[in-house]
Amino acid sequence: MNRKAAFTGLIRTVFFKAHWQRGWQLTEGMAPMNDRNDDNTPDHINENYTWIKVDNSLKKWGTLILILIVLSGVAGVFSKGYLSKGYARDVSTRIEYERFGRVISNMDMKIIFAPSDQEISRVTLGGDFMDNFEVLTLHPQPFRAYSDGKKLILEYHLIKPIREQTLWLGVQPRTAGAGRTLVTVDGNKPISFFQLVYP
16 A cells, blocks of 8 residues: 555656646746737738828817807807898988898898888888898788889888888798898988898
């Protein structure tokens, strides 16, 4: 039994030594973890840093331009808003209108005028008005309304002509583009203003 136990112990010692030496050689042959390539990019892919910079610039400036477009829309550059409010006047007439509009939207106009001493006052809308706009609402209703060429003429029979009168119009653009409107009250000098309509 003693010889058998001694032989078994010797075999175990030799086997353990051989196994331990083999493991040490394998460990020495491995590269340290810190020396490995920590970059997730495969070695066969070459990144073009010029295009990366261009992409980053497009993202940066694109976001800025988008913010400016949104703020411009809120301010009224494309339709109703603070920047869209326009005013034109002379000595006896004031006009409030919208500078910017869209084909699918309605636009408002207000004409405030001091009538002449006559009982009938005429408000004439000329220039590009007839070609560019369709009148949807008109208040107060005129005593007579008719067209003369490219002019829309509204006649009002005023009970008290000495009082200041106000005319409200709701119009809808017929087509996109820029147009010039001329407003004449009782033969006075025409008041001119421009409007821009987006598609």
